[in-house]
Amino acid sequence: MSTAPENLAADESAALGKRLKDAREAIGLPQAAVADHLGIPRPSVSDIETGRRRVAFLELKQLAALYRRPLSHFSGDESDEVDATTQALFRTASGLSDDDRQQVLRFAQFLREAGPARAPSRDGTGAE
Template identity: 45%
Template sequence: MSDNEQRVVAARLREARESLGLTQGEVSGALQIPRTSVHAIEVGKRGVSALELRRLARLYRRRVEWLLGEDEAPVAAADGALYRATQDLSADDKEQVLRFAQFLAAGSVPRGARPGSGGKRP
């Protein structure tokens, strides 16, 4: 991996972590590596193994291709905000939020009927 590629990966990893409101300590615990290794990866001083990259992609809910800088598809800013807004909820409340999200994703509410969609309610 070239220096430029490593800088891109480092920046994307940091961006993904910060968008979820995670600390380097939380990431190190999830990956079972020292926090100093997470810092070194994010500043481009340490490379990331394929296994670590896959685990980071899962943790950050990002595609490996995006982390590598090969996929420019924007990640919705609302994803991070939604995570931060729900991280302190009880398990029961999180389950309710999940059920509501699944209800919306299933199309049970006509798109024009959703608040803020500009459509009229039935």
């Protein structure tokens, strides 16, 4: 019979595994590429993602760098969760060239500083 701490550890391993799998899939990497990067067999990546194998801290650090996410993303702290639109923007921007990502960043900063968009007027021009 499992004790409560064992159940908690299993739940946390499974949750971490899901976050790792989601991050891997978000950037389109196959498990084999992750295994090569870590120097472990591909089934070990599957075991990590399903919570059957614990991930060492150094492996987690390598995965965070590979997935271009902060370590805190994998901690399970809900304050670090990102909405679906932001995740979609990240996935899309990660496939762009460095120059194009800089353009997207400048445009996002412009939008943030411009404030909320005004509703269009009745004639569709946006002027009142």
